[in-house]
Amino acid sequence: MRRIALYLILVLTTSILTGSCQEKKETKKHANILSVQDTLTSMETNFKWQEGLSCPSGYPIQVYRGWLEGPLVSNGVNEEPNSTTSIYGFGTTTGIGNWGDNSSGMSQGEKPIPQRLNCTWYSYVEDVMYHINTELDYPKMVKLFNEGFQSSVRKRGKVMTTYNHITIGFAPGGVVVVWLKGGDKDVEIGRYQGQKVVIDPKEIASLDSHERLLFDPVDRERTLKNPKIISLEDQQANKNKPIPYGLWDSYRVKYNWKPVFEFVREGKISDNLSFDMFNGERETLLDQEFLKNESQERAIPRVLSFAWWGKDGQGYGGYIRFDEKEIFAAFQELHKKNPEANIDLEVKINPGSTYLAATVKNGIKAIPLKKSNTEVYESRSLTEKYKKE
Structure with missing residues (x-):
């Protein structure tokens, strides 16, 4: 009888604790729903x-x-x-x-x-x-x-x-x-x-x-x-x-990466950088976001568009259109070697601003993206902006 009584006490205690936990979960869930509803109520729809x-x-x-x-x-x-x-x-x-x-x-x-x-x-x-x-x-x-x-x-x-x-x-x-x-x-x-x-x-x-x-x-x-x-x-x-x-669905896989730029000689990148991703998203970095340029979880880029000034103040615009198979293989390889490391998508601009080269790297390995399609063109508006500044 004593053993049965102890068993009943144990079952009753467990039931009370379980019910209490479940009640707390439901209360928290209800509170979250109300919080979302309150937030939406205060917003334009x-x-x-x-x-x-x-x-x-x-x-x-x-x-x-x-x-x-x-x-x-x-x-x-x-x-x-x-x-x-x-x-x-x-x-x-x-x-x-x-x-x-x-x-x-x-x-x-x-x-x-x-x-x-x-x-x-x-x-x-x-x-x-x-x-x-x-x-x-x-x-x-x-x-x-x-x-x-x-x-x-x-x-x-x-x-x-x-x-x-x-x-x-x-x-x-x-x-x-x-x-x-x-x-x-x-x-x-x-x-x-x-x-x-x-x-x-x-x-x-x-x-x-x-x-x-x-x-x-x-x-x-x-x-x-x-x-x-x-x-x-x-x-x-x-x-x-x-x-x-x-x-x-594979297009939706995201990696922590950011674009970085390197001039073989002098140059300055413009604070208006955009990239289209294979998953249909698009991002544009302006002003403070551009200056911070932090690694973020993003899908793999399809096109990178940017502008810069050469040493003499001549303005340029350009883009890199990546080869799908090449860039996916590169991101996957770098991630496999070090899943925790951020990836840099580095763009090199040659001295005459006539050539662009892209490489992905994570501190352990660098993989050049040789099949990328690139284009460079002169930008009169950027040149005028440089003269005004």
């Missing part, structure tokens, strides 16, 4: 933005039906979105360009930030229809829209601006990525997963002749051969090759 669509080069899509839906509000009977922005009716999204590039969109204007994506789309290359109905990261979008960012427009003092596009990207395998875009800065909001669906034949039969083309095998073949939708270069490159599922 209507902004001027336009919807946009994106897909990878060579993998066109068409949205069959789709909406960006605002937060739910009560109409007295049930709850409905406070706004609905259509993202269909734009025809085929070609993807000629880069993953994350914005296309389509017709409703530029002030409206609520969306909270949900409800969409069905067709992937031409896969010959598959996908559907997604998902919550978006609404708090993150509200926060980013309200914070804004520094504009590269040169006026007296610091000029702030904010995002003007919400772009939805569709990649093979049902991958969906949402970005906020604002020219000088593009930020990923989240990655979501669609599921394969089959449209009811009765629904297809009820469509008008134009809408039914989306389900016509002959029209699909015509679309896949159209060089205005899939470039001849992409058609040739992808011929008889499997779809690289997972590629667009």
Whole structure:
């Protein structure tokens, strides 16, 4: 009996402690929710933005039906979105360009930030229809829209601006990525997963002749051969090759890195540096951010654009467009050798400012990026700025 009594006391004590811990967790969770709600309540939730669509080069899509839906509000009977922005009716999204590039969109204007994506789309290359109905990261979008960012427009003092596009990207395998875009800065909001669906034949039969083309095998073949939708270069490159599922997720892997510049002789880099990443994000370093130039967790860069002055005050602009396979292999190798070390993306500028060379290094190893495509041009505006200063 004594042993049973001790056992009961132990069970009762454990139950009380567990219940107490669970209650604390629920209380903390509830407090966090209230904190987020209070923060959102104090922020503006209507902004001027336009919807946009994106897909990878060579993998066109068409949205069959789709909406960006605002937060739910009560109409007295049930709850409905406070706004609905259509993202269909734009025809085929070609993807000629880069993953994350914005296309389509017709409703530029002030409206609520969306909270949900409800969409069905067709992937031409896969010959598959996908559907997604998902919550978006609404708090993150509200926060980013309200914070804004520094504009590269040169006026007296610091000029702030904010995002003007919400772009939805569709990649093979049902991958969906949402970005906020604002020219000088593009930020990923989240990655979501669609599921394969089959449209009811009765629904297809009820469509008008134009809408039914989306389900016509002959029209699909015509679309896949159209060089205005899939470039001849992409058609040739992808011929008889499997779809690289997972590629667009690999673009989202981030590393701690920063750009650094080295002049073989004298020179000065301008405080306006931008880079586009393979994951569809874009970052611009201006003024104090440029001076700090701290290593940050970023996706691998696709293009680095910058400007500088030569020893004589001549202004120059230039860019480096990196070879995808080369730069990914280099970042992965450096990270594997020392996962904790930051990576420097070093750009060397020769004495005559006619040549650029890029190298990635982490203090242990340096890997030159020999396949990069570079361009240098003279900048009259920078030269004039140098003379004024």
